[in-house]
Amino acid sequence: MSTADALTAALASAQWISPYEPVPHPAGQRPAHELAGRFHWDGAAPETGADAGAEAVVYATAHGVYELFVNGVRVGDEELSPGFSSYRSRLQVQRWEITALLQPGENSVTVLLSDGWFRGRHGFVRRADGFGTDTAFLAAVLLEPSTGAARPLLATGAHWESRPSHITRADLMDGQRIDLRLEGPDAPGRPQGAVLSTDPLCDDRTRLVPAEAPAVRRIQELSPTQISTPGEGITVVDFGQNINGWVRLHELGPAGTRTVLRHGEALDDAGLLLVENIRAFDFATRAVLPAGQVDEVISAGRAGDMFEPRHTTHGFRYVQIEGAAGPIGMGDILAIVVHSELARTGTFTASDPLLNTLHDVVDWSFRGNACAVPTDCPQRERSGFTGDWQVFADTAALLYDVAAFSESWSTDLAADQWADGRVPTVVPNPAGNRPSGSAFEDMAAGSAGWGDAAVLVPWSMWRAYGDRVALARALPSMRVWVEYAARSAAAGRHPDRAAERPLERPHERYLWDTGFHFGEWLEPDTPPAPDPTVDHGIVATAFLHRSAHTLALAEAAVGRPADAEHYSRLAENVRAAWCAEYLAADNTLSEESQGHYVRALAFGLVPEERRQAVADRLAALIRENGTRLGTGFLATGLLLPTLADAGHLDLAYELLFARDIPSWLGMIDHGATTMWEWWDGVTPSGVRGSLNHYSKGAVASFLYTHVAGIRLAENPEPGAEAYGTVVIAPQPGGGLSSAAASVHTRRGTIGAEWRIEGGTFRLTATIPAGVTAEVRLPDGSRVSGVGGGTHSYTVAAAGR
Numbered sequence: 120m121s122t123a124d125a126l127t128a129a130l131a132s133a134q135w136i137s138p139y140e141p142v143p144h145p146a147g148q149r150p151a152h153e154l155a156g157r158f159h160w161d162g163a164a165p166e167t168g169a170d171a172g173a174e175a176v177v178y179a180t181a182h183g184v185y186e187l188f189v190n191g192v193r194v195g196d197e198e199l200s201p202g203f204s205s206y207r208s209r210l211q212v213q214r215w216e217i218t219a220l221l222q223p224g225e226n227s228v229t230v231l232l233s234d235g236w237f238r239g240r241h242g243f244v245r246r247a248d249g250f251g252t253d254t255a256f257l258a259a260v261l262l263e264p265s266t267g268a269a270r271p272l273l274a275t276g277a278h279w280e281s282r283p284s285h286i287t288r289a290d291l292m293d294g295q296r297i298d299l300r301l302e303g304p305d306a307p308g309r310p311q312g313a314v315l316s317t318d319p320l321c322d323d324r325t326r327l328v329p330a331e332a333p334a335v336r337r338i339q340e341l342s343p344t345q346i347s348t349p350g351e352g353i354t355v356v357d358f359g360q361n362i363n364g365w366v367r368l369h370e371l372g373p374a375g376t377r378t379v380l381r382h383g384e385a386l387d388d389a390g391l392l393l394v395e396n397i398r399a400f401d402f403a404t405r406a407v408l409p410a411g412q413v414d415e416v417i418s419a420g421r422a423g424d425m426f427e428p429r430h431t432t433h434g435f436r437y438v439q440i441e442g443a444a445g446p447i448g449m450g451d452i453l454a455i456v457v458h459s460e461l462a463r464t465g466t467f468t469a470s471d472p473l474l475n476t477l478h479d480v481v482d483w484s485f486r487g488n489a490c491a492v493p494t495d496c497p498q499r500e501r502s503g504f505t506g507d508w509q510v511f512a513d514t515a516a517l518l519y520d521v522a523a524f525s526e527s528w529s530t531d532l533a534a535d536q537w538a539d540g541r542v543p544t545v546v547p548n549p550a551g552n553r554p555s556g557s558a559f560e561d562m563a564a565g566s567a568g569w570g571d572a573a574v575l576v577p578w579s580m581w582r583a584y585g586d587r588v589a590l591a592r593a594l595p596s597m598r599v600w601v602e603y604a605a606r607s608a609a610a611g612r613h614p615d616r617a618a619e620r621p622l623e624r625p626h627e628r629y630l631w632d633t634g635f636h637f638g639e640w641l642e643p644d645t646p647p648a649p650d651p652t653v654d655h656g657i658v659a660t661a662f663l664h665r666s667a668h669t670l671a672l673a674e675a676a677v678g679r680p681a682d683a684e685h686y687s688r689l690a691e692n693v694r695a696a697w698c699a700e701y702l703a704a705d706n707t708l709s710e711e712s713q714g715h716y717v718r719a720l721a722f723g724l725v726p727e728e729r730r731q732a733v734a735d736r737l738a739a740l741i742r743e744n745g746t747r748l749g750t751g752f753l754a755t756g757l758l759l760p761t762l763a764d765a766g767h768l769d770l771a772y773e774l775l776f777a778r779d780i781p782s783w784l785g786m787i788d789h790g791a792t793t794m795w796e797w798w799d800g801v802t803p804s805g806v807r808g809s810l811n812h813y814s815k816g817a818v819a820s821f822l823y824t825h826v827a828g829i830r831l832a833e834n835p836e837p838g839a840e841a842y843g844t845v846v847i848a849p850q851p852g853g854g855l856s857s858a859a860a861s862v863h864t865r866r867g868t869i870g871a872e873w874r875i876e877g878g879t880f881r882l883t884a885t886i887p888a889g890v891t892a893e894v895r896l897p898d899g900s901r902v903s904g905v906g907g908g909t910h911s912y913t914v915a916a917a918g919r
Contacts, residue, residue, distance in 0.1 A: 126212055126327055129178045133259040133274040135321035138232060139281040139311035146247030147240045147293040147411075151233035151286035151430055154256055154313055158273035162223040172265040175221055175272065177228070180212040180327065182318070183254035184235030184291075184430055189220040189228055197334040198429055198457055203236045203491040203503075204332070204527070205547040206250045207320060208534035211330045217260070228273060232256050233289035233430040236491075240292045242545065243399045243500045244557075245408055249549025255316040280310040286430060291501065293411040294382075295428035299419035300374065332459065332527035335491050337364070339456040343449050349390035354440040354447045357386075361436040361793040361811050363487040363497035364457035365414070367427040372444020374420030379442050382412040382435035384498065384810040385801070392439035396806045397499040402559045412498060418444070432457055434487060434497030434811050436792065459489045461519040464863040467822050470856040473776070474822060477783055481816035484793035485515055488813050492528050492547065496796065496809035502545040503528060506569035506637070507814050510756050512576050514820045516583035517862055525580050526589050532573055533596035540603025542570035562635045562651055565603065567659035568753045569637065573600040574666040578673055582831055584865055585841030591677045601670050604663045605689060607631055613654045629689075629696035631663045632656025639714040642751035643781040643798045657701050657710050658753070661718045664693040668723070672835055697724050706732035713740055714754035720765060721757040734765030741770060748774050748781055756817025763825050763850055772853035775821070783818055825850045827860030828871045832893075841865040847884045847905075848895035849873045851917070866890050880916040885909050 138152030160175075177194065179187055180201045187194040194215050201211045233239070237250045260273040285306065288296035301308075344359035356366075361384055371378065385393040394410035401408060412433040416426040438454075440447060467478045488494045492503040493511070508515075508528065515521045528546065535548040543550070544563045554561040564570075577593035580586070608631035612623060616632060636655035641647055667690035674683035701709050706729050708715050716737035719725050725733045741748065750758050762771040778784050781798030789801045796812035824830045828849030832839040842864040849858065849871060859872035867887025874881050886892045888907035895901050898914040 122329055123327075126178070126329060127324060129261060129269065130212070130257060130259050130274075130324070130327065132271050133257050134276045135255045135257050135316035135318070136275045136277070136279055136313040137253050137255045137316045139314055140253075143252075147245070147290045148288050149234050149239075149290070151231050151284045151289040152254070153229060153231055153282050153284040154275075154279055155227060155229045155310070156273050156275065156279040157225055157227050158260065160221045160223060160226050160272070173262045173270075174216050175218040175260065176214060176216050176263050177258060177260045178212055178214050179230070179256070179258035180210055181230075181232055181235075181254065181256045182206065182237045182251055182320070183256075184233050184289075185256060186231045186429060187215070187228070187258075188230070189217050190222060190226055191229075192220050194220070196336055198337060199235065199335045199432070199491060201330070202332055202335065203547055205531040205534040205551065206237060206326075207551050208326055209328055209530060210326050211332065212327050213330050228258070228260060230256055230258070231284055231286065231430070233286065235291060235430070236547075239290045240411075241549065242502050244401055245292055245399070245411070246549065251318055251320060253316060253318055255318060255321060257321075275313075277312060277315055279313040281313040282308050282310045288415075289430035290411075291431050293409075293431075294413040294415075294433070295431045296415040297426060297428070298417040299371070299421070299424055299426075300417060302419065331523060332491065333524050334460055335457060336460045337455050337457055338460065338486075340367075341454040341456065343452060346447060346449060347390055348446075352441060353391070354443065355386065355390060355392065356438045356440065356447070356452055358436055358438075358454040359792070360454075360483060361434070361487065362454060362456050362483070363432055363434055363490055363811075364455045365428050365431065365433060366438055367425060367453045367455055368416070369425045369451045370445065370447070371416060371418035371424050371426060372420075374418055376418040376444040377442050378416050378418070378426070378440060378444075380414040380416075381439040381441070382414075382433040382437070382498075383410065383439070384434065384436055385806045386437055392437055393806060396800070396808055396810065397434070399499050402557070410498075427455070432490060432497065434501075434809075456486070457490065458486050459491060459524055461489060461521060461524060463518070464520050465517040465823065465861065467819075467827060467858075467860045469822070469826060469858040471776075471854070473784055473787070474826070474855075476787055478819055478822055480787060480792060481514070481794060481813065481819040482518060484811055484813040484816050485511070485518060487793055487811045489519075489524065492531075493525070495814075496812050498811070499809055503531075503547060504545055504569070505532065505542055505572040506544070506566075506752065507812070509568065509572035509575050510753060510814050511817050512579040513583075514756065514817045516579060517820060517823045522580060522584045522586065522589075525576060526586075529577055529580075529593055529596070533593065536573065536596055536599065537564065540599035541565035542573050542600060544569050559649070563637070563649070565607075565634060566636045567604070567631065567655065567662040570600055570604070571662045571666045573597055574669050574673075578669045581673065581676065581840055582835065583841065585843070587677060590673055594673060594677065597666075597670050597673060601663070601666050601686065601689070604631055604659075604666065605629075607634055608660070608663060608693070613656060615654055616656075624699075626696035626699045629660070629663075629693045630656050630700055631659040634659075637752070639712065639750070639754060640752035641797060642712070642714065643747070643749055645751070657697075657708070657715055658718070660693060660697045660700070661722050661724060664690050664697060664724060665722045667693060676835070676837070676840070694724055698726070702729075702733075707736055711740065713737060713744075713749040713758070714751060716740065717750060717754040717757050717761050721761045730765065734762070734767060737765075738762065738767045738770055741774070746770075746773055747777070747779065752814055755815050756820060759818060759821040760825060763821075768850055768852050771821070771825075775818070776853050783815070823860050823862065826855070827858045828873070828895075829860055829862055829869055842869060842890060845869055845886070845890055845892045846895065847871050847882070847892050849882060849897065851875060851880065851897060861885070875916045878916050880914050882912040883909060884912070
């Protein structure tokens with residue numbers, strides 16, 4: 120029996136049930152409901168007979184977020200179950216073994232069910248009811264023997280009871296409110312019968328899948344670094360680190376005490392919480408929306424009570440507490456770091472502590488945005504923006520094992536992809552694989568650099584992990600995206616180009632210069648202005664080439680040479696068109712910006728004999744800009760590797776160690792503990808934008824691939840995937856005297872550690888058995904065919 124068939128059989132007797140909710144509350148103010156069922160248990164499973172060696176297990180899932188309890192004891196330690204996915208096509212089911220929680224006689228199963236992503240307020244404009252208007256729950260308790268058929272003990276149905284819970288408001292964006300006086304068996308309110316769900320989506324059980332993505336858990340606890348009282352009745356707690364999660368608060372005061380907790384990333388000059396930077400707005404009306412992230416608790420006056428919300432998360436460093444019964448001490452409150460549980464794979468250290476801090480800041484920023492899906496920010500939007508993961512996936516795969524995490528998200532991307540191949544900007548997408556009705560959202564679907572995540576993310580995962588099945592599964596989505604982009608290029612011309620050149624040139628059928636594109640987005644000193652009339656062809660055509668070329672490599676990797684040849688020809692035609700349109704005879708670009716030059720080099724658009732001249736022009740642009748970077752969202756992560764690989768290593772290090780704004784270390788100098796959305800997110804004039812957007816943190820790849828020198832082989836030949844072949848090529852600079860990195864791969868741990876002492880460069884490379892490495896030393900010498908083991912190399916240090 121397949122896994123899917125086993126899941127279907129396990130839940131065959133269960134019915135979808137919804138809470139009794141005759142008058143639903145307004146979105147953002149809806150309570151969590153309690154659903155309860157009971158069953159009789161004869162005692163421990165017998166040692167012989169049909170139930171020999173049997174385990175009691177529960178299978179459960181929900182439309183919404185749920186917590187499960189057996190006889191009052193919480194089952195499992197997962198948070199925000201069943202996770203976030205494209206619910207119309209894929210809903211994860213959790214399974215727990217609960218034998219130890221059962222007791223002879225009557226047993227109870229209780230669930231706390233709240234809106235979650237399913238119908239809660241979500242995304243930039245806080246739209247509610249994205250996947251449906253009713254929450255629902257599905258579960259079955261079974262006795263599973265070691266062999267033979269399982270015996271049902273309990274299944275959801277109309278005999279279950281429903282009642283409002285002590286969680287009187289639960290919303291992922293707005294926050295959670297708890298009245299502890301309503302908790303427990305003596306709480307007021309007569310139970311009602313649960314309601315059999317009438318949502319047509321519940322009829323489709325083919326979408327039920329075993330839990331595939333890494334579970335969200337409480338990962339770490341942080342104590343306050345400072346507590347202040349900037350006003351009467353107001354306490355501000357600084358945890359010293361911007362995180363995703365919530366707080367645990369003790370000492371709630373006498374019964375009826377109401378405590379309000381507001382969460383944010385910054386303080387104003389008076390030491391009070393500042394939330395203007397994380398307030399979004401309605402695209403249609405331009406009305407500014409509340410920041411949300413407000414929790415409340417009303418005390419029951421019981422000794423030992425504490426407050427810890429688990430049906431919401433917040434992006435915050437600071438918590439402003441109002442209305443508490445008394446002063447809050449350092450031991451009364453903790454921050455709970457919450458995110459998907461991912462195995463750490465990468466380590467990095469260098470002789471300059473600023474680089475170590477930068478690495479930590481990038482790491483924290485990713486952790487804050489790895490919550491069920493890769494999000495853009497953990498406070499204002501919390502959405503799986505395609506562009507963010509596209510630019511950061513390679514870096515993430517150095518830091519953590521993100522194979523299952525990313526594949527789960529890519530599966531949702533394929534499910535939400537429009538029939539014509541367009542990819543929505545946000546995945547999972549509440550509208551599914553069709554227009555949402557929001558003019559901006561629908562216009563933005565298919566933007567170059569964002570939609571290209573359909574191709575570039577699966578390829579990144581293939582290179583890092585070598586799962587051919589996962590790559591083959593992604594190919595249909597990859598193909599329809601490239602075909603959509605190619606059709607769009609061939610179907611029209613930008614009006615400005617048509618006005619300037621009425622006669623279309625042959626290469627223009629490969630220029631993608633129509634439709635809406637975000638472009639480079641958030642370049643320094645360039646306010647974002649999403650405008651469908653702007654010609655972003657130089658960006659979109661570059662990405663069409665990159666995705667077509669990458670798709671050709673993927674087709675070859677799974678053994679489809681004819682398709683590989685087809686997309687390789689497309690890529691070459693697009694590359695030639697890009698050069699014909701944008702690359703001048705003097706090796707300058709018709710539209711000069713650092714991002715365009717970075718893409719020209721990083722995407723292989725420029726003919727080999729002209730690369731150095733183009734790279735020199737990029738360097739000149741940076742110098743002309745006061746040796747300040749000028750890249751935005753799409754090109755920043757590629758900037759330093761591109762410079763270093765084109766002979767401008769010293770400039771790459773100058774930018775890496777720059778301290779003014781815009782720069783990475785400039786963020787840290789201004790107090791950043793996570794990457795900012797804007798280069799100038801915090802300045803003396805104020806705070807703007809999210810202070811936890813990980814995309815600019817893609818610079819951490821440079822620390823591994825160039826500073827320490829661990830790289831995947833440049834040419835993805837068969838067997839090169841998953842670090843089957845590797846390059847160890849440290850490029851010291853920036854005054855560093857040492858650096859070390861390691862990456863735990865599917866084939867073992869690869870390490871590179873170097874040190875400069877007394878004019879001598881010493882490298883130690885660690886290669887797993889079965890991996891072949893090429894070692895490139897700073898003096899230009901190379902050693903090929905290096906096999907498993909620990910190898911040492913010594914050469915004269917450059918400039919000594």
